[in-house]
Amino acid sequence: MTHPSDNFDGDPRRWRTDVPRKGFVLVDVIDLGREYAKCEMCGHTPVRYQHHVLHTERNVHLLVGCICAEKLTEDYSDTGPAATEKRLKSAAAKKALKQARRRQQLENIYWRKSKKGHWWAKIDGKLIVIVPSKRGETYRLCIDGEFGRRSYLTQEAAQEGARDWARAMIDWEEGLS
Numbered sequence: 001m002t003h004p005s006d007n008f009d010g011d012p013r014r015w016r017t018d019v020p021r022k023g024f025v026l027v028d029v030i031d032l033g034r035e036y037a038k039c040e041m042c043g044h045t046p047v048r049y050q051h052h053v054l055h056t057e058r059n060v061h062l063l064v065g066c067i068c069a070e071k072l073t074e075d076y077s078d079t080g081p082a083a084t085e086k087r088l089k090s091a092a093a094k095k096a097l098k099q100a101r102r103r104q105q106l107e108n109i110y111w112r113k114s115k116k117g118h119w120w121a122k123i124d125g126k127l128i129v130i131v132p133s134k135r136g137e138t139y140r141l142c143i144d145g146e147f148g149r150r151s152y153l154t155q156e157a158a159q160e161g162a163r164d165w166a167r168a169m170i171d172w173e174e175g176l177s
């Protein structure tokens with residue numbers, strides 16, 4: 001996803017003037033993921049890693065980008081804004097890699113035939129069995145022992161349906177996290 005960016009990220013000339021310019025402490029850094037915010041100090045956008053800084057004496061709470069957070073806190077330590085953001089970025093990269101691998105598995109589903117003649121496969125840790133209707137005209141998916149609502153005219157369509165189901169499940173789970 002690309003976002004329009006600007007070139008005044010953290011530029012003190014863009015800073016608002018109604019709040020202190022230093023003396024803040026870092027409260028937390030939040031990875032907003034796909035939701036982006038605007039830096040409350042310099043107006044820079046998009047800010048994915050939102051730094052919460054607090055000026056205790058003046059009781060000013062700001063949500064800013066990394067560069068402004070560093071300047072406002074003057075904290076360049078291992079628990080400061082940049083180091084914390086770096087750790088979050090590394091965690092996000094690991095998560096993205098894990099998700100990519102999970103999706104990649106869906107491209108190589110290995111279907112086998114059971115003794116009863118049903119096609120089955122392990123998909124994303126779940127046991128999927130393709131079960132024919134009594135008269136053998138349609139097929140349904142049985143996912144970890146529970147029947148899906150959809151029925152398919154062919155086994156190939158059911159296999160494709162299983163892949164779609166797994167993809168939708170992954171999308172849903174990623175949407176939650």
Ligand SMILES: [Zn+2]
Nearest residue numbers: 010039042068
């Ligand atoms: Zn800023």
